[in-house]
Amino acid sequence: MSTSRSLISTSLVFLAFGSTSASTVRAQYTPIPYSWDAAFTNDEVAIIRAAMDKVHSLFRDPRVARITRGRYKYASVSNGNWRASGLKYQRGMAVGDYLFHQLAALRSVRFPHVRIKAYHSTGNDWGRANTDRVQLRFSRGRATVSGGFEIELNRYWLGSRGQGSDTNQWAGVIAHEMLHNLGHLHPVRGKVDDEFYRQHQINVFDAAVSANGGGIDGTACHVCGSAEGIDSGSSPAPGLRVAQEFQPVRVFANRNHGHTLRLPAGTYEVLPSGTWSYSRNTRWVGADGDPYKSNTGGTSYPSARFGELLLISDGVWSKYERGRTLYVRRSLTLLMNDRPREYGDNVGYLDVVLRRLERR
Ligand SMILES: [Zn+2]
Numbered sequence: 001m002s003t004s005r006s007l008i009s010t011s012l013v014f015l016a017f018g019s020t021s022a023s024t025v026r027a028q029y030t031p032i033p034y035s036w037d038a039a040f041t042n043d044e045v046a047i048i049r050a051a052m053d054k055v056h057s058l059f060r061d062p063r064v065a066r067i068t069r070g071r072y073k074y075a076s077v078s079n080g081n082w083r084a085s086g087l088k089y090q091r092g093m094a095v096g097d098y099l100f101h102q103l104a105a106l107r108s109v110r111f112p113h114v115r116i117k118a119y120h121s122t123g124n125d126w127g128r129a130n131t132d133r134v135q136l137r138f139s140r141g142r143a144t145v146s147g148g149f150e151i152e153l154n155r156y157w158l159g160s161r162g163q164g165s166d167t168n169q170w171a172g173v174i175a176h177e178m179l180h181n182l183g184h185l186h187p188v189r190g191k192v193d194d195e196f197y198r199q200h201q202i203n204v205f206d207a208a209v210s211a212n213g214g215g216i217d218g219t220a221c222h223v224c225g226s227a228e229g230i231d232s233g234s235s236p237a238p239g240l241r242v243a244q245e246f247q248p249v250r251v252f253a254n255r256n257h258g259h260t261l262r263l264p265a266g267t268y269e270v271l272p273s274g275t276w277s278y279s280r281n282t283r284w285v286g287a288d289g290d291p292y293k294s295n296t297g298g299t300s301y302p303s304a305r306f307g308e309l310l311l312i313s314d315g316v317w318s319k320y321e322r323g324r325t326l327y328v329r330r331s332l333t334l335l336m337n338d339r340p341r342e343y344g345d346n347v348g349y350l351d352v353v354l355r356r357l358e359r360r
Helices: 002-017 022-028 042-058 062-071 079-084 095-106 167-181 201-210
Strands: 034-036 114-119 127-129 134-139 142-147 149-154 240-245 249-252 259-262 266-273 309-313 316-319 325-328 331-336 347-359
Touching: 034 042, 042 114, 042 167, 042 201, 062 095, 062 201, 079 134, 095 134, 095 142, 095 201, 095 316, 114 167, 127 167, 149 167, 167 201, 240 266, 249 259, 249 331, 266 309, 309 325, 325 331, 331 347
Parallel strands: 034 114, 114 149
Antiparallel strands: 127 149, 134 142, 240 347, 249 347, 259 331, 266 325, 266 347, 309 316, 309 331
């Protein structure tokens, strides 16, 4: 019963957005194997099954991947998962690319089992999941997969009135939690009206699945109870050496667009020195920013400290971490974190040395 209902809604979506027919998409991929806790009621299971019917095709739908690629602003992955994939130190690989390699591989490998567990919380979180339960490994042009998905859905919301009964919304939640299992992160305590939270890759993907791969304007992503950090990026790379060291770049604190560099593609190490101040009368701080001033919001990068050095690599934002490397395809912008309209009273500068690294 749920299968036929889902087929109808899927074909309506394909009519509306004009792509391949539902049947060819269905035929393209083997069904995602999944199971659910005995704790769920029959009504809840019906929602899960209808949602999984959508996840089955949308998780592997190139349109969903394309929308995500075009819309995300922040990307954050678990360092362990990314490192183990074998892609991290590959030439031309950026944090933001990882998801798309994973999604492409999951279209062809045996899809791991998805175990769906129940929990109960009156908070505003709809789901939660641990990171790094599923590992893809890429070697000599081949992808292999290990582990299994394990996600939790909040029964407090499952089947509740309004969006809680909307299987599209639950498809988005399930996809979101599956991406956590694949190593993807977002800020802790995200809120659906928080642009910083919404614009993380995992939440853009969530929203694109919820919208059936159509336009995602106005579609809320979901609050998730998983606890993560931001932008694990990378730590010093074993087996790399300095290929090129650039003259120091002077990054002035009072430039609200920072300093943008065109660079040869490669993996870079960022070495800042000096102090600057995010307000003429406050303490001077280094690239790590001010640990004593709480950031109550409104800064260029919401989870970074005041005065922290921000790195914008080909449009993807992250914050400076000592020993971190990042991949730059074409351009890198260096910028102090401050409220966008309050750069005028900043003083000082950092001198930043960039080193391009390459394999030994
Ligand atoms: Zn989450």
